[in-house]
Amino acid sequence: MLSPAANETPEIGIDIGRLPIAVQTDDPEYIRTLEHRFARFQCNPAGAVARLEVSVSEPPISNGGDDELKVERAGTQWTMRRGDFAAQWNPTERRGQVRSLPFHYALDSVLRIVHSLELAESGEGFLLHSASAIRNGRAFLFSGVSGAGKTTIARLAPADAMLLSDEISYVRLLGERYYAFGTPFAGDLGVSGENVMAPIHTIYFLNKGERNQISPVSPAAAVSTLLRNVLFFADDERLVGRVFQTACEFVSRVPVFELTFRPDVEVWNLIQ
Template sequence: MAQPSHTFFLKTGWFIIQVDCTAVPVWLDPLQQRYAHFLTCPPSTPPALHISLQPGVPSTYPQNKAPDFTPHGVTFAPPGWEGELDFAQKTGWVRPGPNFFIEETDYFLRVACAIQAFRTEGLLFHAAGILRGGEGYLFFGHSGAGKTTIARLSGERAVMNDDLVLLRPEPGGWVVYGTPFYNPTQVIPSGNFSAPLVQMLGLVQDQDVYLENASPGHTLAEIVANVPVISTDARCAVELLTRCQKLIAQVPAFRLHFRKDDSFWAVIENRRG
């Protein structure tokens, strides 16, 4: 299949999103550069979503809006940029401000990925994903808990993403996937990686370095709290809880007490063996 003009295809996890810049072709190259590790060829079957970009109203700063949920997707209403996702039609459109089109398009795509993942048995999850020996490790916690610090202290280990990853159960267990989303202060993803998920580690900044067993209830609450977008839609509450319970039943989870050096990796590797 030939590459359509002014369009690119983004491979995120197990699905592909087509991003159409026909209305604003000057946005194509900057967006392709941002998502370079995650670009893919046109698929042989229709992509999960076809999203059209259109010029919006100029703004003085980028805006991360909360979506309004609809029966088939979400809308983002003015003031500022606007957009819509219709998962029944597998389409969407967004009108970001021209001076912040990268940041606002990126946010729109994050929401699209969160919902598409949930609709296909997965989760978008706030965590740093690090690849070690072909296995995936998740480090999660509230903003400021240390996810980016962990990524920077992980040396030659590949950073799947230091803030947002995708998770999905497969026949052999849960798999973690990197995502293309990052902010200027974060570690840029090393590539488009996926790996079996072997440990989940809730972050606790400390002077001592050790792993602490956490109660299933505490772990479940933390996991649910770190699922963006979906956790704000009451219609998804029961399924979200069920899916997170399945996750913590199948993947070992600990609280990682760490200080700002790489000594935590020795503790993790000793436990993993």
């Protein structure tokens, strides 16, 4: 973060998936919290292409007694609400306002929603419930629902594998290839991924079993399973259609397999 002048509002740049977002707030302590949380993903806010203005709120924000996340379109803007935050996002201007408790968890959620909306609108990619790692210059995705083994497969990774995430992977089309980017969104490992990227070589849908085994997945089954694991929070028919198209395009370019494995480091011998 650049030190602000006396009359400037503190801000931090957060660059995930080549979408740098400046986060501005009048609470210096909150900025310090974000500096620690997003240490690997900081960038110069002056170069950001999007901006979020955060107002720290105490006591807790009321959501009508409902802590469930709600993401809705209101005219040209998106509104987002949960028990710990309320936010608006204008996709045309790439500007938003957030009212949040003084913890990073709320901003984590807002960032995930904003990135998912931006990727869906562009048709370039998606956020995926998936562990991911780079090995020998190639990225591998390990996707599945909670309990499928994403954190386990990440924990078993050999020393020459670079972790991108054990929970939420960032997939984006650059040129003719899909790339996986590191994210700060961690699962049970509790650590941010590395802020690097690599072309995606293979995606595996995870299952736990008695032995290690790889099986091919048909394109139709691959699209269906992939869509169940894509993070998309908005009930918007047009964007849902774009996400479906992106999933089909992804499956047409990236090999898809089912990986049944037991919690043993030997499973990584199958990942080539």
